[in-house]
Amino acid sequence: MTEENQRRVVSVIVINEASVLSRITDLFSGRGYNITSLTVAPIPDSRYSRLTIVTAGSVRVIEQITKQLHKLIPVLRVYEHEDMVEKEMAMIKIPITENLSDINILCEAYNGKIVNTGENTIIAIVTDEPKRIDNFLNAIKRYNPKEIVRSGAVALER
Amino acid sequence: MQISGAQMVIEAFIAEGVDTVFGYPGGAIMNVYDEIYKQDKFQHILNRHEQASVHAAEGYSKASGKVGVAMITSGPGFTNAVTGLADAYMDSIPLVVISGQVPMSLIGTDAFQEIDAVGISRSCTKHNYLVTDAKDLPRILKEAFYIARTGRPGPVHIDIPKDVTAQIEEFDYDIELDLETYKPHTKGNxxxxxxxxxxxxxxxxxxxxxxxxxxxxxxxxxxxxxxxxxxxxxxxxxxxxxxxxxxxxxxxxxxxxxxxxxxxxxxxxxxxxxxxxxxxxxxxxxxxxxxxxxxxxxxxxxxxxxxxxxxxxxxxxxxxxxxxxxxxxxxxxxxxxxxxxxxxxxxxxxxxxHPLTFHEDSERIKPQWVVKRVGELLGDDANISTDVGQHQMWAGQFYPFTRPRQFISSSGLGTMGFGFPAAIGVKAASPEKTSINFTGDGSILMNVQELMTAVEKKIPVINIILNNNFLGMVRQWQTLFYDKRHSETDLSVQPDFVKLAEAFGGIGYRVKTKEEFDAALKDAVEKNVVAFIEVIVHRMENVMPMVPSGGSLFNMMLLEKKGDK
Missing domain, CATH: 3.40.50.1220 (TPP-binding domain)
Structure with a gap:
């Protein structure tokens, strides 16, 4: 059994009720597990919400995480993703004085575009795999971004 | 039937077959206590500290196999109960613990005796609820008992704001539970x-x-x-x-x-x-x-x-x-x-x-002898509770247990102060057996106020205090691993345990010889009253064998053979 820390994406379907998010995050903090990112939104036309948690740990730790999540009463299902489509969004605010056509081309390479222009700044959005978002944010540095927001990953099993 | 939230709690208890509730009233839970006053279907035992109420409910549950029930008020009432919840969580004991909360309109305002109870209990319960509408109360109460006793059992906490206990709604306990997300796996593959x-x-x-x-x-x-x-x-x-x-x-x-x-x-x-x-x-x-x-x-x-x-x-x-x-x-x-x-x-x-044994001493009683002796005299006729420390391990090692649910102890959390209130709960669940609590001179003082509970309710628990004037288990580790630096473990300054028991209306015995011990135990069992039997035991006795923390099981420190010294 490998003891190295692996990046893992876990989706959790929970009843959409008060304090359910605290139950999940308390479990992670109380047992010393790691949360890299966490997204939550209700599942349409149901009483459930879906959480996507990016975490890291050894095989044993990941197995414990999924089992412990399952033990929580409002948790319906836990998916430990193996073969998935995973996407993340990033929004970047950049001074309007930068080279906008270059920025637009760069965004297009990462499934994005400029979505808003203001008096002094523009906002661009890209949507891609988390690893590629890292690359994009590196590349965009030369255009002096003022603010960057990452959404955290969402994933669906293929 | 249209009834108040407080009445719903009572009705649910009756429907669940609860015959004993342990608790302590206070402002936020008063509506429920008013309904307890009016009913005669179950008894309420007033402990003298909320921690003891939960431990008593644990003892009751462990001895009977039923769900234990405790009731407390908001704020400090609840925080006092947290140790009990954590203890039950670690040892998988099914409990339903109900706490009062400030009215809904005051939640979040730092009101008098307000604390985020469900926030605190989340990590030491199997599940918990903050009830925001009495309409939900029948379902929540039924779910709580069900979740507590099924699967891996554990404590469930329900926090009920005062106005919700006053709210009048329809009560129907005959509902089908729809727990789509909770389905314990009971049949092996x-x-x-x-x-x-x-x-x-x-x-x-x-x-x-x-x-x-x-x-x-x-x-x-x-x-x-x-x-x-x-x-x-x-x-x-x-x-x-x-x-x-x-x-x-x-x-x-x-x-x-x-x-x-x-x-x-x-x-x-x-x-x-x-x-x-x-x-x-x-x-x-x-x-x-x-x-x-x-x-x-x-x-x-x-x-x-x-x-x-x-x-x-x-x-x-x-x-x-x-x-x-x-x-x-x-x-x-x-x-x-x-x-x-x-x-x-x-x-x-x-x-x-290397048999499990100990060496007798001509001057002082050995604590292991006391455990063995109680086993010889009472055996199957006693239920055994313990506190935490050396005496607890000796009880586990040397008592001749004959049946499940005979031994009640705080195992996972190791809560000093558990034994006496637990033994009260054990006696309430199983009155035909003698309820013994093996305790130490350290542990007994952590819930000694329960003398009052036991005396008032005539619950004759016999506490056998193995007195070595030390916080013995910590002292043992200090002796073995800290070069005999006995930091803050010398308990030489002590109350007069005999007078202490008497002050509450119990009986106290101080014994130094085996004959005195036999006589004291016999007398306490016959008189059927709350008792302290203080046994002056060998001060430096260690629990052996011992696997040092983190060591391998086969590397034990063993009892020295006689004459090794």
Whole structure:
């Protein structure tokens, strides 16, 4: 059994009720597990919400995480993703004085575009795999971004 | 039926067959206490501290197998109860604990006696609820009892704001529970069970590793049959004492940090661990990488998260131990008990080499003698509770347990102050048996106010205080591992325990000789009153054998042979 820390994406379907998010995050903090990112939104036309948690740990730790999540009463299902489509969004605010056509081309390479222009700044959005978002944010540095927001990953099993 | 939230609580208790509630009133829970006053279906026992109410409910539950119920008020009432919740959570004890809360309109305003109770209890309960509307209360109450007692049992906490207990709504307890997200797995996988049986049949040195889950599942008698029919030796965890009777030839003893030499050696030499209702606690395994190093592991437990958490299970079986062992019994014919004859002899040799024993002292009573003596005098007629420390380990090692639910102790959390209130709950659940609490001069003072509860309600608990004028277990570690620097463990300054018991209306005895002890115990049992029997025992006695924390099970510190000194 490998003891190295692996990046893992876990989706959790929970009843959409008060304090359910605290139950999940308390479990992670109380047992010393790691949360890299966490997204939550209700599942349409149901009483459930879906959480996507990016975490890291050894095989044993990941197995414990999924089992412990399952033990929580409002948790319906836990998916430990193996073969998935995973996407993340990033929004970047950049001074309007930068080279906008270059920025637009760069965004297009990462499934994005400029979505808003203001008096002094523009906002661009890209949507891609988390690893590629890292690359994009590196590349965009030369255009002096003022603010960057990452959404955290969402994933669906293929 | 249109009733208030407070009445709903009472009605739910009655519907659940609750006959005893432990608690302490206060501002936010007063509506419910008003309804308790008006009813005569169950008794309420007023403890003198909320922590004791929860421990009493735990003792009641452990002795009876039913869900224990405690009731407390908001703020400090609740925070006092948290230790009890944590204790029940660690030992998988089914409880429903109800706390009052400030009215909804005041929540979040730092109101008088307001605290975020569900925020605090979340990490030490199986589940919890903040009730925001009395319409939800019937369902929540029913769910709480169901969740507490099913699956891996545990405490459920319900926090009810004062205005919700006053709110009048329709009450219907005859509802079907719709718990789509909670479906405990109780039936073991037949293919896994078959494989496990085959592994047992092939093993040369198999060993039963019996845990507290067997008692929770009411499976002790199935397990006894399984052990008998297979002829496989067994070790018990501290939590499992009483699963097998002490005189069962196949019971080696307790394993772990203070387990017997033979038990720990058997675990180190076995080639197949048959774990039933266990969780491979660090106090049992010692150094994990050396634990049962040459063995495959069968692990039966109702909690999937306990399986392969610490020790990898080669044959994992998720299910209720009672179901799984019953299924295994159907195939027990495949196992030939003659195969293990030489293994059983090996274990007898371990036991002869270093039997679990102690050396008598001519000047002072040895604490182990007291435990053994109570066993000789009361045996099966007593239920045994303990506090936490040396006396607790001696009780686990030396009392001759004959049945499940006879031994009640704080195992996982190790809560000093547990014993006396728990013994009150045990006596309330099982009045026909003598309720003994083995305690120490440290532990007893942590819930000594329960003298008042026991005296008022005429619950004759006999507390046997093994007084060594030390916080003994910590002192033992300091002696062994801290170069005898006995930091803050000398308890030479003490109350007069006899007068203390008398001040509350109980009886106190101070004994220094074996004869005095016999007379005191006999007198206390006959008088059937709340008692302290303070036994002046040898000050420096250590609990042996001992596996130092983090050490391997086979590396035990052993009792010095007589004359070694």
């Amino acid at each position: 037949p293919r896994q069970i078959k494989k496990a049986i085959e592994a047992i049949a092939k093993a040369k040195r198999p060993l039963f590793y019996l845990g507290g889950g067997i008692i929770n599942a009411n499976a002790a008698y199935e397990v006894r049959e399984f052990v008998q029919k297979t002829g496989i030796p067994a070790v018990e965890t501290f939590m499992a004492r009483g699963v097998l009777s002490f005189d069962d030839k196949l019971l080696i003893g307790m394993l772990g940090m203070h387990g017997s030499y033979a038990s720990n050696m058997a675990m180190s030499e076995t080639d197949l661990v048959i774990g039933l209702g266990v969780r491979f606690d660090d106090r049992v395994t010692g150094k994990l990488s050396e634990f049962a190093k040459n063995a495959d592991v069968i692990h039966v437990d109702i909690d999937p998260a306990s399986i392969s958490k610490l020790v990898n299970a080669d044959y994992p079986i998720v299910g209720d131990v009672k179901n799984v062992v019953s299924d295994m019994l159907e195939q027990v014919g495949k196992i030939d008990s003659n195969n293990y004859e030489s293994w059983r002899e090996t274990i007898i040799n371990f036991n002869e080499l």
